[in-house]
Amino acid sequence: MKTGRxxxxxxxxxxxxxxxPAGQPQPAQPPVGDQVPAEPEVPPxxxxxxxxxxxxxxxxxxxxxxxxxxxxxxxxxxxxLLFNLNNVFTAGAVLSGWQGFGLGLTKVMESGKILxxxxxxxxxxxxxxxxKTTRTNGDMEVxxxxxxxxxxxxxxxxxxTAVADVVKPLTKRSIAPFMGAGAFVSFATQRLDYTxxxxxxxxKTEVANSQNTFTIGLRGILGVAWRMNERxxxxxxxxxxxxxxxxxxxxxxxxxxxxxxxxxxxxxxxxTEFKETRWLNLTNGLAQGGALGLIAHF
Numbered sequence: 001m002k003t004g005r006x007x008x009x010x011x012x013x014x015x016x017x018x019x020x021p022a023g024q025p026q027p028a029q030p031p032v033g034d035q036v037p038a039e040p041e042v043p044p045x046x047x048x049x050x051x052x053x054x055x056x057x058x059x060x061x062x063x064x065x066x067x068x069x070x071x072x073x074x075x076x077x078x079x080x081l082l083f084n085l086n087n088v089f090t091a092g093a094v095l096s097g098w099q100g101f102g103l104g105l106t107k108v109m110e111s112g113k114i115l116x117x118x119x120x121x122x123x124x125x126x127x128x129x130x131x132k133t134t135r136t137n138g139d140m141e142v143x144x145x146x147x148x149x150x151x152x153x154x155x156x157x158x159x160x161t162a163v164a165d166v167v168k169p170l171t172k173r174s175i176a177p178f179m180g181a182g183a184f185v186s187f188a189t190q191r192l193d194y195t196x197x198x199x200x201x202x203x204k205t206e207v208a209n210s211q212n213t214f215t216i217g218l219r220g221i222l223g224v225a226w227r228m229n230e231r232x233x234x235x236x237x238x239x240x241x242x243x244x245x246x247x248x249x250x251x252x253x254x255x256x257x258x259x260x261x262x263x264x265x266x267x268x269x270x271x272t273e274f275k276e277t278r279w280l281n282l283t284n285g286l287a288q289g290g291a292l293g294l295i296a297h298f
Contacts, residue, residue, distance in 0.1 A: 084099065113180075114169070130147055130199070149192075223237025240283075240284045
């Protein structure tokens with residue numbers, strides 16, 4: 001009887017286990033001994049993505065090359081040196097002094113007009129030389145003296161020439177005509193001074209010659225210039241020159257003294273003098289004499 005009850009209870013328990021609905025969680029199994037189940041590791045949170053601030057792109061501006069009808073760049077230099085650009089087929093040098101001056105300067109003024117200055121300074125000395133020649137023939141010795149005059153005919157020469165122009169470009173294009181006016185002045189003096197008491201026995205010769213010139217005048221200018229870039233310009237111009245006053249003088253003096261011993265010294269002198277003044281002489285033509293003007297800006 002008891003055995004039958006036990007079998008019946010086992011069947012009821014088995015039926016209850018099979019009758020448990022699907023999907024219901026199963027009861028957790030008790031841990032064996034003192035072991036504690038490990039908790040699952042949680043990955044650290046990912047850092048937030050960096051914030052990138054977007055900036056608008058700068059516009060690209062294409063610069064067109066300068067044309068002949070555009071205005072000159074503001075970076076144009078306001079000072080420079082003046083030269084002559086020579087024809088290499090007819091001249092021995094590529095560059096020479098502007099219009100024959102030793103120094104040429106140019107400056108752009110605030111008014112837009114251009115100031116040009118040319119200056120030449122010269123000093124040259126060439127003394128008279130006396131050459132001593134000794135000829136020996138046996139016991140005979142003969143000494144003679146020769147006078148060598150300077151090739152220029154003067155023992156000293158001094159000169160100064162200056163010009164100042166103010167020109168105005170008529171347009172602001174890279175190729176622009178210009179016109180202006182200027183004043184010039186020049187002064188030169190030449191002298192031949194020497195004393196000869198050797199070439200002629202018992203005779204002393206003194207020479208004192210001089211020549212002076214002075215000119216002052218005005219000139220008008222008409223030309224065209226081409227601004228190639230910031231550093232260089234080419235130009236050519238006509239010039240109308242008016243010599244207001246031109247003065248010159250020539251003076252020669254030669255004195256001969258006879259110094260023969262035992263006699264009375266005799267002296268003779270020859271002197272000439274010439275002066276001339278000219279007024280209002282007019283000329284025109286190319287100012288560079290067939291060469292182009294060159295400006296190096298800085």
